[in-house]
Amino acid sequence: xxxxxxxxxxxxxxxxxxxxxxxxxxxxxxxxxxxxxxxxxxxxxxxxxxxxxxxxxxxxxxxxxxxxxxxxxxxxxxxxxxxxxxxxxxxxxxxxxxxxxxxxxxxxxxxxxxxxxxxxxxxxxxxxxxxxxxxxxxxxxxxxxxxxxxxxxxxxxxxxxxxxxxxxxxxxxxxxxxxxxxxxxxxxxxxxxxxxxxxxxxxxxxxxxxxxxxxxxxxxxxxxxxxxxxxxxxxxxxxxxxxxxxxxxxxxxxxxxxxxxxxxxxxxxxxxxxxxxxxxxxxxxxxxxxxxxxxxxxxxxxxxxxxxxxxxxxxxxxxxxxxxxxxxxxxxxxxxxxxxxxxxxxxxxxxxxxxxxxxxxxxxxxxxxxxxxxxxxxxxxxxxxxxxxxxxxxxxxxxxxxxxxxxxxxxxxxxxxxxxxx
Amino acid sequence: xxxxxxxxxxxxxxxxxxxxxxxxxxxxxxxxxxxxxxxxxxxxxxxxxxxxxxxxxxxxxxxxxxxxxxxxxxxxxxxxxxxxxxxxxxxxxxxxxxxxxxxxxxxxxxxxxxxxxxxxxxxxxxxxxxxxxxxxxxxxxxxxxxxxxxxxxxxxxxxxxxxxxxxxxxxxxxxxxxxxxxxxxxxxxxxxxxxxxxxxxxxxxxxxxxxxxxxxxxxxxxxxxxxxxxxxxxxxxxxxxxxxxxxxxxxxxx
Numbered sequence: 005x006x007x008x009x010x011x012x013x014x015x016x017x018x019x020x021x022x023x024x025x026x027x028x029x030x031x032x033x034x035x036x037x038x039x040x041x042x043x044x045x046x047x048x049x050x051x052x053x054x055x056x057x058x059x060x061x062x063x064x065x066x067x068x069x070x071x072x073x074x075x076x077x078x079x080x081x082x083x084x085x086x087x088x089x090x091x092x093x094x095x096x097x098x099x100x101x102x103x104x105x106x107x108x109x110x111x112x113x114x115x116x117x118x119x120x121x122x123x124x125x126x127x128x129x130x131x132x133x134x135x136x137x138x139x140x141x142x143x144x145x146x147x148x149x150x151x152x153x154x155x156x157x158x159x160x161x162x163x164x165x166x167x168x169x170x171x172x173x174x175x176x177x178x179x180x181x182x183x184x185x186x187x188x189x190x191x192x193x194x195x196x197x198x199x200x201x202x203x204x205x206x207x208x209x210x211x212x213x214x215x216x217x218x219x220x221x222x223x224x225x226x227x228x229x230x231x232x233x234x235x236x237x238x239x240x241x242x243x244x245x246x247x248x249x250x251x252x253x254x255x256x257x258x259x260x261x262x263x264x265x266x267x268x269x270x271x272x273x274x275x276x277x278x279x280x281x282x283x284x285x286x287x288x289x290x291x292x293x294x295x296x297x298x299x300x301x302x303x304x305x306x307x308x309x310x311x312x313x314x315x316x317x318x319x320x321x322x323x324x325x326x327x328x329x330x331x332x333x334x335x336x337x338x339x340x341x342x343x344x345x346x347x348x349x350x351x352x353x354x355x356x357x358x359x360x361x362x363x364x365x366x367x368x369x370x371x372x373x374x375x376x377x378x379x380x381x382x383x384x385x386x387x388x389x390x391x392x393x394x395x396x397x398x399x400x401x402x403x404x405x406x407x408x409x410x411x412x413x414x415x416x417x418x419x420x421x422x423x424x425x426x
Numbered sequence: 427x428x429x430x431x432x433x434x435x436x437x438x439x440x441x442x443x444x445x446x447x448x449x450x451x452x453x454x455x456x457x458x459x460x461x462x463x464x465x466x467x468x469x470x471x472x473x474x475x476x477x478x479x480x481x482x483x484x485x486x487x488x489x490x491x492x493x494x495x496x497x498x499x500x501x502x503x504x505x506x507x508x509x510x511x512x513x514x515x516x517x518x519x520x521x522x523x524x525x526x527x528x529x530x531x532x533x534x535x536x537x538x539x540x541x542x543x544x545x546x547x548x549x550x551x552x553x554x555x556x557x558x559x560x561x562x563x564x565x566x567x568x569x570x571x572x573x574x575x576x577x578x579x580x581x582x583x584x585x586x587x588x589x590x591x592x593x594x595x596x597x598x599x600x601x602x603x604x605x606x607x608x609x610x611x612x613x614x615x616x617x618x619x620x621x622x623x624x625x626x627x628x629x630x631x632x633x634x635x636x637x638x639x640x641x642x643x644x645x646x647x648x649x650x651x652x653x654x655x656x657x658x659x660x661x662x663x664x665x666x667x668x669x670x671x672x673x674x675x676x677x678x679x680x
Binding site: 392 | 502514
């Protein structure tokens with residue numbers, strides 16, 4: 005346990021917590037104290053020393069107040085050609101005046117929901133940062149998709165962040181997709197300046213019978229941002245969950261993505277891409293729990309690390325004894341572009357059933373010199389050739405993004421970089 | 427067009443080429459033959475600019491320019507084309523996409539306007555017919571899952587698209603059945619002109635029935651030990667390389 009747990013800074017965060025959800029907060033606080041900030045030797049966080057990073061970077065461990073956001077800022081942040089509705093947040097606080105809902109989507113503040121389901125999917129005792137969020141979040145959004153409703157255009161959760169005092173932002177979102185519904189969410193986080201802050205986000209997703217939920221997350225914040233994201237999803241019979249986690253920048257980012265397959269024929273497709281430069285440190289921990297027979301999970305995470313950046317991938321797949329006929333696949337591929345870049349990758353399969361198909365693999369390599377020479381020998385300059393190869397590597401994940409506006413935006417952001425140092 | 431003078435090259439300190447001299451003029455086809463390990467593919471790679479090889483001595487002039495001082499991409503833009511012995515598979519990059527990038531960079535270097543999508547497509551259609559390659563293949567990832575014959579046809583297709591001055595075919599016949607060999611050779615022959623030249627690197631004479639050389643050179647231990655006309659290739663086919671090895675090794679020991 006880190007000393008930061010007892011530190012007055014964390015206490016300040018607790019003090020500032022609002023009076024709503026009192027019992028929920030109390031449980032969160034107790035759970036946080038029981039777990040503490042992960043210490044250096046903590047197995048779950050061993051490559052990602054968040055406590056140390058927080059201590060050295062944050063000056064003011066209080067909730068960051070919402071900042072004023074203009075309609076122009078929203079407009080310029082939305083991807084060109086985006087056709088869905090936009091829900092705007094400022095430091096985790098929902099801004100209804102800048103947001104628009106759509107038919108079949110019900111938007112409520114979490115504080116408006118009676119008998120709150122919060123904490124029933126993302127359980128405080130599973131992760132100290134989930135507990136910290138539960139103890140200290142201000143409010144958030146409850147999104148629900150009507151049963152049998154298919155919302156074709158994506159729903160953009162546009163999260164503006166800015167905290168000049170180096171404070172804490174605790175977004176909290178609950179997404180509930182009714183039976184036979186379909187919806188796509190894009191969680192996009194934008195820094196308004198380069199000052200440091202700590203985002204400690206929790207998203208809980210519940211996919212009913214035959215629901216189809218897609219959750220894209222694009223992290224493109226400033227290189228002074230520390231972030232922990234806990235996204236936990238429960239899906240039931242015949243439901244499908246698709247996710248892409250794209251991380252392009254940040255100081256230290258930790259993404260915990262948990263998928264609980266709770267009904268037969270449920271399918272989870274989880275994709276990730278991290279393109280890291282400078283000293284950015286990104287840690288993706290995924291956790292898939294096959295609790296029933298006849299479910300499937302596919303996982304593909306790819307990373308390109310340049311400069312002194314560091315990637316961490318830990319993919320846990322748990323197949324319970326009852327979960328026969330499980331199909332679970334996991335792949336993590338990495339390219340290191342510099343001698344100082346680091347990747348720590350670890351598949352972690354725990355299989356208790358005996359009639360399953362499971363596979364995993366990870367690769368770490370450099371850019372293929374033979375392929376580079378081949379392209380150059382056809383007249384393509386080295387930088388463009390490198391770009392083509394890296395883009396092709398990343399393309400396997402980008403191709404999973406169906407929304408053209410999001411995919412094109414990411415492609416453009418990547419291409420801007422390919423001309424520079426990679 | 428190409429003038430190789432006393433070329434020495436080594437890889438990781440081991441000398442492979444030990445003094446190659448070769449003159450290639452416009453309109454000519456030269457065959458480089460030789461036993462395995464004689465340095466044939468090394469010569470092709472050094473000319474194309476592969477970085478693993480260190481040139482320790484000698485000079486290469488291509489159309490009056492010092493070839494060895496150019497980057498691989500500039501050599502290609504000047505008009506040198508290497509058809510790879512083992513074409514590389516590149517997942518995620520389609521032949522069409524990559525060739526358009528390549529062709530437009532080559533054109534830019536030569537001071538020509540880039541081709542728009544329509545013109546590029548019609549050029550592609552024309553050259554596809556030359557090597558009997560299917561468009562579906564070209565929209566797939568470069569060489570990924572292609573058969574040996576498809577990969578070699580793709581090489582010649584790229585050559586046709588880039589319209590080189592000097593084509594170096596590195597064991598293009600390896601892994602080809604007789605039909606593919608015929609198609610590939612036809613493609614090469616149609617691309618020949620008075621202003622271009624071809625260097626055919628091969629172990630066997632078979633390919634030279636289709637691409638008829640003006641000169642045949644035998645490479646052994648990193649040197650050209652014998653040069654002749656196409657009859658030399660037939661003699662090698664009949665007698666193998668041992669007599670040449672003996673000839674060279676005996677003079678070397680004397």
